[in-house]
Each structure stands twice: as C-alpha cells, then as structure tokens.
Amino acid sequence: MPIPIYSYEQYRQTSRGTNPVYNEEIRAQVLEIINKVRKNGDRALFEYTEQFDGAVLDQLQISVAELQTAHQQVENGLLTVMHQAADQIEKFHRRQLRDEWWEENSGLLVGQRYLPLQAVGAYVPGGTAAYPSSVLMTVIPAKVAGVEEIIVCTPPDINGQVNPLTLAAAYEAGATAVYRIGGAQAIAAMAYGTETVPQVQKIVGPGNMYVTLAKKEVYGQVGIDMLAGPSEIVIVADDQAKPSFIAADLLSQAEHDPLSKPILISTSEALANLVLQEIEKQLLNLPRREIARTSLANQGAIILVATLEDVWPLVNDLAPEHLELQINEAWRYLDQVTSAGAVFIGSHTPEALGDYWAGTNHVLPTGQAARYASALGTDDFIRRSQVIFCREETLQLSATKIAALARAEGLEAHARSVLIRGKSDESELQD
Numbered sequence: 001m002p003i004p005i006y007s008y009e010q011y012r013q014t015s016r017g018t019n020p021v022y023n024e025e026i027r028a029q030v031l032e033i034i035n036k037v038r039k040n041g042d043r044a045l046f047e048y049t050e051q052f053d054g055a056v057l058d059q060l061q062i063s064v065a066e067l068q069t070a071h072q073q074v075e076n077g078l079l080t081v082m083h084q085a086a087d088q089i090e091k092f093h094r095r096q097l098r099d100e101w102w103e104e105n106s107g108l109l110v111g112q113r114y115l116p117l118q119a120v121g122a123y124v125p126g127g128t129a130a131y132p133s134s135v136l137m138t139v140i141p142a143k144v145a146g147v148e149e150i151i152v153c154t155p156p157d158i159n160g161q162v163n164p165l166t167l168a169a170a171y172e173a174g175a176t177a178v179y180r181i182g183g184a185q186a187i188a189a190m191a192y193g194t195e196t197v198p199q200v201q202k203i204v205g206p207g208n209m210y211v212t213l214a215k216k217e218v219y220g221q222v223g224i225d226m227l228a229g230p231s232e233i234v235i236v237a238d239d240q241a242k243p244s245f246i247a248a249d250l251l252s253q254a255e256h257d258p259l260s261k262p263i264l265i266s267t268s269e270a271l272a273n274l275v276l277q278e279i280e281k282q283l284l285n286l287p288r289r290e291i292a293r294t295s296l297a298n299q300g301a302i303i304l305v306a307t308l309e310d311v312w313p314l315v316n317d318l319a320p321e322h323l324e325l326q327i328n329e330a331w332r333y334l335d336q337v338t339s340a341g342a343v344f345i346g347s348h349t350p351e352a353l354g355d356y357w358a359g360t361n362h363v364l365p366t367g368q369a370a371r372y373a374s375a376l377g378t379d380d381f382i383r384r385s386q387v388i389f390c391r392e393e394t395l396q397l398s399a400t401k402i403a404a405l406a407r408a409e410g411l412e413a414h415a416r417s418v419l420i421r422g423k424s425d426e427s428e429l430q431d
Contacts, residue, residue, distance in 0.1 A: 089136055139170065140173050183208075240328050
C-alpha cells in the first residue's frame with residue numbers, strides 16, 4: 001500500500017499531523033554561514049559556493065549579455081508559453097494594487113499612502129534543477145508593485161552555470177540583477193550586502209531548510225515573505241470523483257520532495273481503494289517515482305470521514321497550502337473553507353494550473369500557516385504610510401479628551417504636547 005488510510009482521530013495521533021520541526025544542528029550551521037558572510041563578504045560567498053555547489057567561480061553576478069543569450073537559447077514555443085504565463089501573472093497581480101485614500105471630517109484629514117519597497121531579493125532554488133515559474137512568481141509581483149531594484153539569487157551547477165530557463169525567466173520578468181549564489185549564504189548576502197550583492201529590504205521565495213532557517217535568522221534585519229516548508233496538497237473527494245485525477249494530483253505534490261505532504265479526504269472508502277490502485281499504476285512510469293513513493297509512504301494519508309459536513313473543520317485545522325475540491329456542487333462549500341493557501345474548485349482545476357498558468361501566485365503558506373498567512377502578492381512589496389493633518393480649531397476641540405487618555409496611561413508629556421497648543425498660560429497645563 002503506497003499511502004496509508006486513517007480516520008481523522010488516527011491521523012492526528014501520527015507525526016504526519018504535526019508541523020515540521022526545525023533542526024537545531026542545521027540552525028547552528030546557518031548561523032555560522034551568516035556570520036562569515038557578514039564578516040568576509042564576497043570571499044565567503046566564493047568559498048561556500050565551492051564547498052556546497054562544487055563550483056569554482058570568478059564572478060558572482062550574471063551579466064546582462066548572459067541573460068539575453070539565455071533568453072535567445074530557449075526554444076521559441078516554450079518562450080511564447082513563458083511570456084503568456086508571465087502576462088497572466090501580471091494581470092492577476094495588477095488587480096491587487098491599492099489606491100491611496102483621504103478622508104476629511106470636521107477639520108481633521110487622515111489618509112493612507114502605499115509606497116513600494118526600494119529593493120527586494122528573490123531566492124530561486126536551482127543547482128541541478130530549473131524553476132523558471134518561481135522566478136516569474138516572485139519577480140513579477142514586485143515589479144507590478146513598483147519596486148525599482150529586484151535581484152535574484154539562485155545556486156549554480158557544478159560548472160558554475162545557471163540553467164538558461166531560469167535566466168530567461170529572470171530576463172522576461174524584469175529582474176534588475178541575477179547572482180549565482182545559493183543556500184543560506186545567498187540569504188545572508190541579500191540581508192547584509194557584500195561588495196557585489198546589494199542589501200535589500202525584503203527577501204522572498206522558497207528554498208530548503210537551510211534557506212528557510214536563514215530567512216528566519218535575518219528577519220528583523222530585512223523583511224521576509226514566510227517560512228516555507230515542504231509542499232502540501234489536500235484533496236477533498238466524494239464518490240463521484242475520478243480516481244485517476246486524484247492520483248495524478250497527489251503525485252504532483254509527492255514528486256517535489258520526500259517531505260511533501262499529499263492528503264486525500266473522502267467520504268468513500270471505495271474511491272480511496274481505487275485511488276490507491278491508480279497511484280500504483282501511475283508510479284510505474286513517473287521519472288521521480290522514488291521521491292514520490294517516499295513522500296506518499298512517510299507523509300501521505302487518506303483520511304475517511306462519514307459526511308462532507310465532517311470535512312471542513314478538518315480542512316481548516318490542516319490549513320493546507322493547496323486545497324482541491326473534487327466534489328459535487330463544490331462552489332456550495334467554498335464558504336466553509338477559512339484556512340487554505342489556494343483553493344482549486346472542480347475536477348478540471350488541478351493544482352498545477354495554479355503553479356504555472358492561472359496567474360495566481362504559487363508561493364503559498366505551508367505548515368498550517370494558512371491560518372494566518374496568505375499567498376505572495378503585491379502587498380508583500382508595499383508599505384502603508386498613514387498621513388494625518390489637523391486644523392488648529394479641531395485640535396482645540398479634542399485637546400482635553402486626548403489629554404485625558406494620555407494621563408490615564410501615565411504619559412503626562414503626551415497630554416502636555418496637545419494642551420500646549422491651546423493654552424497661553426503654561427500653569428494651566430497641569431489642569
């Protein structure tokens with residue numbers, strides 16, 4: 001059996017129902033890397049790239065000419081698809097932009113401005129693989145938000161090269177600079193700056209545990225989007241769902257990583273058994289089948305429930321990164337979902353649609369963080385700045401009320417700073 005079957009009570013008693021635990025040994029290594037990059041700058045980056053990636057570099061930054069060449073090397077059909085995907089992402093994220101607003105009431109004017117960050121860094125996993133979609137998903141929302149400097153860090157292969165697809169995506173998305181740097185050292189470089197890598201205000205993008213722990217350690221020095229963990233999918237299916245669709249979608253997450261978490265919740269034991277059969281069939285010719293099989297066996301689960309009404313407390317407790325509703329009248333149940341990174345409705349809306357084509361962002365909260373966090377979007381690259389203007393007569397009308405609140409908190413200087421603007425006799429400030 002490639003994936004075990006549980007009741008929800010049984011599932012919660014397993015380690016599969018818990019959040020990932022960060023490794024303290026790795027954290028110690030990450031701290032050492034960060035400190036060395038802060039102290040030694042580019043020299044540390046060259047040394048760590050040789051140590052971890054096996055690449056001896058003579059320069060960290062990838063030139064504009066290299067980006068253009070990579071863009072030209074991509075097959076025209078794939079380049080067209082990439083351009084269309086980028087266009088979808090841009091259109092979706094432009095809908096997220098906010099307008100500043102102002103409101104006047106009896107002489108008091110308040111408002112809110114939205115200001116883009118000046119410099120952000122996007123981390124894109126790489127090395128032996130290429131993730132151009134992650135480039136598009138991190139760079140384009142920043143560009144739409146109005147960020148002027150958007151840099152990308154991605155690890156090189158053993159020859160010091162970055163996959164042309166990744167570079168083409170960076171060029172297509174409008175990144176201002178790309179660096180062949182990976183791991184915790186890339187996060188440290190972007191957070192503190194080096195001779196070559198500029199310091200940024202915020203770091204976004206997924207990565208392995210080293211990257212995640214590095215982001216956690218530099219938070220406060222810079223902003224971060226989230227602490228991303230292994231990928232997750234929860235599929236809710238009834239007895240009308242297609243087993244082959246469900247198996248394919250579970251495998252689409254399982255092939256990411258042995259720690260990926262693929263879960264099926266169903267009211268039908270018969271469907272569950274058919275899905276198990278279909279998984280075995282589809283695993284036979286899946287290139288990453290060993291990774292997928294490990295994920296299914298160690299992290300996956302099929303959870304059986306009595307009715308669909310039992311599903312939603314369970315779903316909201318799991319707070320999955322991806323949630324698919326392959327059930328009859330799925331739209332009817334959308335309001336029941338309060339905690340999910342992205343919801344895919346209907347049997348013809350696979351999670352991969354969101355990864356590549358819908359324009360929605362695939363950088364999503366994991367590890368139950370969807371209870372309080374959201375998908376990456378333009379808000380992640382914008383600061384809200386509040387503006388207040390008060391007329392003299394308005395302040396005089398409100399002064400005693402403001403002073404009363406300040407004095408209730410024991411902050412006399414606050415009270416006096418208001419009262420002094422309406423009093424000519426300083427002795428009255430003690431009233």
